[in-house]
Amino acid sequence: MQNRFPAFIITLSFLSAFLFSCGKEEQAYVPKPKGFNRIDLPEQLYQKLTENHPYTFEYSKSAKILPDTFALAEKDWIYIYYPQFKANIQLTYKSVRKNQTLLRNYINDSFKLTGKHQVRASSIQEQKLRTRNNLTAMIFKIEGDVPSPYQFYTTDSTTHFLRGAIYFSTATKNDSLTPVINFIQKDMIHLLNTLEWKR
Secondary structure, three states, X not given: OOOHHHHHXXXXXXXXXXXXXXXXXXXXXXXXXXXXXXXXXXXXXXXXXXXXXXXXXXXEOOOEEEEOOOOOOOOOOEEEEEOOOOEEEEEEEEEOOOOHHHHHHHHHHHHHHHHHHHHOEEEEEEEEEEOOOOOEEEEEEEEEOOOOOEEEEEEOOOOEEEEEEEEEOOOOOOOOOHHHHHHHHHHHHHHHHHOEEOO
């Protein structure tokens, strides 16, 4: 009888532990949602474009002016590059030369280039803006996971035509980039409001 007592105690201990663990409510593993990277935005300060182009404007002190490296780029095509965000505003300039056919072609091209994002865009909104310098600009807001959330064009209808597009080189979802998109969008509006043509 004495030899069976330790075995009885061990069995009773295991049984108690089993019953005690069954009495506890099982907690299911719930993965934590993915967090967005913290984005520290610089102060929005501006400087005047000093390069020799048919236009001038104020752009962010957080950005650099770079030449457009696209194979078909013309000499007055530039990038306003934001190294901190791996983003840029691409500007393409065209001379209208008082040719209304050319102007219509430039405007149609702007709508076509914006329309190329329809595959991934959830919506494309158009808005006309009257700038402080009395220019009219057409702004396209492209919502969804697209590389270019904003595009625009502006013209004086006779001599100058300027098209711009905000581009991100990262694959990050746009909802996590919202603070940066809003930051650069304000710079885009400031660019348009300070844009002046050189005659």
